[in-house]
Amino acid sequence: MDGNGRWAKQRHLPRAAGHKAGVDAVRRVTRAARAMGIEALTLYAFxxxxxxxxxxxxxxxxxxxxxxIRSDLAELARENVRLRVIGDYRAFGAELVALIDDAIARTSANTGPLLVIALNYGAQAELAAAARRAAAKLPADAIDEAAIEAELETADLPPLDLVIRTSGEQRLSNFLLWQAAYAELLFVPTLWPDFDADALAEAVAAFGRRQRRYGGL
Known part of the structure; x- marks a missing residue:
């Protein structure tokens, strides 16, 4: 979700105003994803x-x-959304950690779409930690792709199909590097605060036109 600062700068507003507009975009896009039947939506928040x-x-x-969390948790619970967090969010302050823990617990029994928030997340650190856990359990010659994948924070999530990056930047910025190995990548010029239901629908339509060969013909 890139471009909050540039959105604010274009309007001669403080960066905080861009981040606030970015939260509004999160609300729009999560609702649109539910309406479209998207199984899991992961947002790179921090x-x-x-x-x-x-x-x-x-x-x-x-x-x-x-x-x-405080304003939208009731809606997420009501709409049967399961909230997940990947990343070391326990590095945040105690009050925020307690809020996140409560939000996860209150939606854990839901059976609907997944909303995954990446907080204090970095894919390289995730991979290093997964390798350490696999090495602690298995001999070196038994560590394969499946063994690493089983130790990732996303091990119980659906496979990643599409990565959308807003604002025109064309890089992954340490986001889901393993999971994106065969995902489709889409880089759009829209700044995140301007991203909405129509933009998400266009992205999903573009994904639908891709031919996914996974290395085959």
Whole structure:
């Protein structure tokens, strides 16, 4: 979800205003994904590299995350959405960790679509941790792709089909690197705060036109 800062800059607004508009886009897109029957939607909300941003901006992002949980949890529970988090979110403050734990617990029995939030997530760290866990359980010659995949934070999630990056940047930025091995990649110029149900529908339609060969003919 890229482009909040540029969206704000174009409007001569503080970056915080862009992040607030980005939360509104999250709300629109998660609702649209449910309406379209998408099985799982993963949002890269805070990367392990985002700690390098100014302290004030990190604080604003944490405040918005608290706001989203408090304002939208009831709707997610009512709509049978299961909330999951990948990444080391326990590095956040105790109040926010408690809110996240409560949100996960309150939706854990739901049977509907998955909303996965990546918080303090980095794919390289995830892969290194998965390799360590696999090595602790298995001899070296028994560690294969399946053994690594079983130790990933996404092990019980559906396979990744489509990665959408907004704002025109064309890189994965340490997001789901293993899982994206055969995913379709879509880079769109739209800034995240402007991304909406129509943009998601266009992205899914573009995915539907792709031919997925997985290395075959």
């Amino acid at each position: 990367s392990s590299e985002n700690w390098r941003r100014p302290v004030e901006e990190v604080g604003e992002l944490m405040k918005l995350l608290r706001f989203f």
